[in-house]
Amino acid sequence: MLAYYPDGERVLVVGSxxxxxxxxxxxxxxxxxxxxxxxxxxxxxxxTAVVLRGDERDEVFARLVEAESGWGDYQQRTTRTLxxxxxxxxxxxxxxxxxxxxxxxxxxxxRRELSLVRNEVASAGTLGAQLRINCLAMCQxxxxxxxxxxxxxxxxxxxxxxxxxxVVGVLQKEHDSIAVLLAELERLVEVxxxxxLPQVDELIAQLTAHLDRxxxxxxxxx
Numbered sequence: 569m570l571a572y573y574p575d576g577e578r579v580l581v582v583g584s585x586x587x588x589x590x591x592x593x594x595x596x597x598x599x600x601x602x603x604x605x606x607x608x609x610x611x612x613x614x615x616t617a618v619v620l621r622g623d624e625r626d627e628v629f630a631r632l633v634e635a636e637s638g639w640g641d642y643q644q645r646t647t648r649t650l651x652x653x654x655x656x657x658x659x660x661x662x663x664x665x666x667x668x669x670x671x672x673x674x675x676x677x678x679r680r681e682l683s684l685v686r687n688e689v690a691s692a693g694t695l696g697a698q699l700r701i702n703c704l705a706m707c708q709x710x711x712x713x714x715x716x717x718x719x720x721x722x723x724x725x726x727x728x729x730x731x732x733x734x735v736v737g738v739l740q741k742e743h744d745s746i747a748v749l750l751a752e753l754e755r756l757v758e759v760x761x762x763x764x765l766p767q768v769d770e771l772i773a774q775l776t777a778h779l780d781r782x783x784x785x786x787x788x789x790x
Contacts, residue, residue: 574708579655587645595651615655625652668790675779681706682772689768707750714743735785742778
């Protein structure tokens with residue numbers, strides 16, 4: 569298991585090995601075979617590993633140190649340059665199962681992640697660093713999922729079932745509003761000491777209602 573950092577459409581990992589003088593074995597494995605399977609708790613998908621070099625590596629590592637100072641501590645313990653690797657998600661649907669099963673499994677993963685966010689806010693008031701990352705991954709994952717639906721699943725369904733045109737139109741509008749809700753959720757959980765539980769509950773309720781509605785409308789056709 570590795571700590572990871574969402575960065576746009578990719579995920580970043582650092583070959584720190586706790587500040588060891590040697591690169592971790594997994595780094596050499598990626599050099600030999602950059603095609604990998606990523607399991608981040610909410611999703612399993614194929615990705616291509618790219619080792620960042622030069623100025624890009626330095627700029628990204630500086631951002632990671634700013635987010636978590638421990639990476640800087642690891643770098644100070646060793647003379648080697650800690651490698652930073654980007655895992656670029658490969659296009660395509662998630663593996664295994666029917667379309668209905670895949671949609672339900674993806675939605676259930678989002679529900680579990682939302683539950684983790686809610687529980688952490690309820691117990692601690694704001695999210696810890698790792699759960700903030702999990703929240704960000706969930707938000708980016710939901711955006712990726714909705715983009716795939718809007719450009720792939722929805723047009724295919726309408727082509728086969730024109731009677732779904734109005735339903736899909738409503739769901740598409742919800743996708744647009746969900747993007748705003750996700751940005752608000754990320755903003756709220758970053759506020760230290762703030763009483764954000766009521767807002768988090770409202771945002772999560774709306775997100776969950778959208779997932780439920782999508783399943784109710786689309787699963788019979790899938």
